[in-house]
Amino acid sequence: MSDKPHQNLAIIGHVDHGKSTLVGRLLFETGSVPEHVIEQHREEAEEKGKGGFEFAYVMDNLAEERERGVTIDIAHQEFDTDEFYFTIVDCPGHRDFVKNMITGASQADNAVLVVAADDGVAPQTREHVFLARTLGIGELIIAVNKMDVVDYSEDTYKEVKEQVGKLLKQVRFNSDDATYVPISAFEGDNIAERSDNTSWYDGDILLEALNNLPAPSPPTDAPLRLPIQDVYTISGIGTVPVGRIETGTLNPGDNVSFQPSDVGGEVKTVEMHHEEVDSAGPGDNVGFNVRGVGKDDIRRGDVCGPADDPPKVAETFKAQVVVMQHPSVITAGYTPVFHAHTAQVACTITEINQKLDPASGEVAEENPDFIKSGDAAIVTVRPQKPLSIEPSSEIPELGSFAVRDMGQTIAAGKVLEVNER
Numbered sequence: 001m002s003d004k005p006h007q008n009l010a011i012i013g014h015v016d017h018g019k020s021t022l023v024g025r026l027l028f029e030t031g032s033v034p035e036h037v038i039e040q041h042r043e044e045a046e047e048k049g050k051g052g053f054e055f056a057y058v059m060d061n062l063a064e065e066r067e068r069g070v071t072i073d074i075a076h077q078e079f080d081t082d083e084f085y086f087t088i089v090d091c092p093g094h095r096d097f098v099k100n101m102i103t104g105a106s107q108a109d110n111a112v113l114v115v116a117a118d119d120g121v122a123p124q125t126r127e128h129v130f131l132a133r134t135l136g137i138g139e140l141i142i143a144v145n146k147m148d149v150v151d152y153s154e155d156t157y158k159e160v161k162e163q164v165g166k167l168l169k170q171v172r173f174n175s176d177d178a179t180y181v182p183i184s185a186f187e188g189d190n191i192a193e194r195s196d197n198t199s200w201y202d203g204d205i206l207l208e209a210l211n212n213l214p215a216p217s218p219p220t221d222a223p224l225r226l227p228i229q230d231v232y233t234i235s236g237i238g239t240v241p242v243g244r245i246e247t248g249t250l251n252p253g254d255n256v257s258f259q260p261s262d263v264g265g266e267v268k269t270v271e272m273h274h275e276e277v278d279s280a281g282p283g284d285n286v287g288f289n290v291r292g293v294g295k296d297d298i299r300r301g302d303v304c305g306p307a308d309d310p311p312k313v314a315e316t317f318k319a320q321v322v323v324m325q326h327p328s329v330i331t332a333g334y335t336p337v338f339h340a341h342t343a344q345v346a347c348t349i350t351e352i353n354q355k356l357d358p359a360s361g362e363v364a365e366e367n368p369d370f371i372k373s374g375d376a377a378i379v380t381v382r383p384q385k386p387l388s389i390e391p392s393s394e395i396p397e398l399g400s401f402a403v404r405d406m407g408q409t410i411a412a413g414k415v416l417e418v419n420e421r
Contacts, residue, residue: 004080004084005083005215005216006085006086006087006216006283007084007085007086007110007213007215007216008086008108008109008283009086009088009110009112010108010110010112010132010137011023011111011114012113012114012131013113013124014114014119014122014123014124014125014128016116016119017114017115017116017122017125017145017146018114018185018186019114022114022143022183022191025186025188026079026088026206026207027088029188029191029192029207030081030192032078032079032080081207081210081211083213083215084215087283109137109138109213109216110137110139110140110213110216111137111140111141112142112143112206112210113128113129113140113141113143113164114143114145114185115142115143115144115145115160116145116149117145117146117149117153117156118146118156119146120159121163121164121167125164125167126171127324129167129168129171129173130171130322130324131322131324131412132173133172138213138214138216139177139178139213139214140168140173140177141178141179141180141181141209141210142179142180142181143185144180144181144182144183145183145184146184146186147184147197147198148184148186148187148189148197152182152189152195152197154198154200154201157180157198157201161180165178179203181201181203181204181205181209182198182201183205184197190205190206191205191206192205192206192207193205222247223248223305223306224247224248224249224250224305224306225245225246225247225248225303225304225305225311225390225397226244226246226250226303226304227246227301227302227303227304227341227342227343227398228242228243228298228299228300228302228304229242229243229244229300229342230242230243231295231298232295233295237289239289239294239295239297239298240271240287240288241258241287241288241293241304243304244283244284244285245284245286246341246397247282247395247397248281248282249280249281250270250280250281250286250288250304251267251278251279251280252267252268252278254266254306255267255307256290256305256306256307257304257306257311258298258304259302259303259305259311259313259386260302260313260386260387261299263298264307265292265293266290266292267289267291268288268289268290268291269288269289270286270287272285272287300342301341301343301388303341303388303398311390311398312388312389312390313388313420313421314381314383314387314388314418314420314421315419315421316380316381317383317389317415317416317419318379318380318381318415318416318417318419319381319413319416320356320377320378320414321376321377321379321403321413322375322412322413323371323372323373323374323376323410323411324409324411324412325373325409325410326372326410327406329371330349330352330370330371330372330410331352331369331370332349332350333348333349334348334349335347335349335384336403336404336405336411337403337405338381338383338403339402340389340398340400340401341389341397343387343389345383345385345386345387346384346385347383347384347387348381348382349379349380350380350381351367351379352368352369352370352379353366354366354368354377354378355368355376355377356375356376378416379413389401389415390418391416391417391418392414392415392416396414399414399415400415401414
């Protein structure tokens with residue numbers, strides 16, 4: 001682990017705008033991926049007739065993805081700059097992967113929005129920017145990619161910059177803070193070194209822009225919240241829940257509670273990367289063993305927290321949602337599946353309290369009969385089985401969710417208040 005402050009960085013943007021190639025290039029330029037690995041990927045890419053995909057291959061190391069040439073899973077990759085130690089949350093651009101984008105982006109502090117110079121703002125560019133704002137991503141760096149395709153034209157760069165600026169204003173992203181960088185992920189222009197091809201550009205190159213991001217304040221002062229991803233039985237140790245600490249710290253000797261399963265005990269050991277540690281904090285993936293807690297007592301979707309400040313379990317909760325796509329309309333009584341942290345629970349929207357103007361966030365209508373694609377609203381939600389979730393104002397890491405139905409993500413939102421059971 002690095003002594004530098006840690007940041008989670010989301011890479012967002014439309015499919016085929018070059019996100020994976022950019023990520024591969026960043027990892028390569030910062031020395032996180034050795035040259036021979038890139039060479040190996042290059043050979044493989046050429047064999048499959050996809051020459052030039054070698055940087056993308058670094059990210060897409062799942063065989064299926066290579067065959068399809070798309071990014072599916074959120075791959076966590078790490079690299080260091082002079083100022084920070086970054087974990088990249090590579091957010092896939094394909095539409096049915098918006099759920100990953102949400103569970104990924106909700107963990108990100110800042111984001112790089114990749115927009116291809118030859119294509120400009122595309123439908124998913126809009127969607128991702130809107131989601132990023134809803135989920136509370138701080139600053140955006142806009143990487144205007146594929147400059148090599150448009151012969152490094154300053155006019156094209158300015159056009160794209162203007163398009164994106166308009167989009168940011170529409171969704172009320174604080175566009176004054178946005179940094180724009182003309183790059184070619186494929187050729188490596190303006191990523192780690194300033195490019196002669198864009199002599200007209202004198203702003204920060206990409207690694208400089210990343211170094212200039214504000215340092216996130218680590219959520220260690222918040223109480224421990226650790227959503228459980230899996231529960232294993234390991235011989236000689238016993239039951240080992242595994243998950244990523246979102247807030248707070250976990251130490252051997254702590255008394256913890258798992259909600260909503262409502263069991264708890266004393267933490268015996270904490271492991272990271274197969275080594276016992278004395279303490280683990282936000283962003284750490286850990287396995288740990290709790291005295292008296294068996295494999296059947298807890299499950300994926302539970303959240304571990306201090307016994308004296310246990311995770312909230314919602315009887316109902318109020319949330320602000322954005323409907324991205326729905327074939328018809330959403331009315332009270334609708335019961336899709338809510339994906340929050342590692343939990344997936346069917347929830348009923350019992351009431352649509354207010355419809356909001358998505359651009360301004362002002363109330364447009366009280367108690368509307370329905371909401372549809374493109375609408376933002378405040379709704380009351382009742383989980384069909386116990387769900388641990390927190391108000392995003394208190395613990396943002398456990399306060400956002402995606403709503404899925406019919407095999408697609410139809411809405412995203414954040415929790416405003418929890419009425420505990």
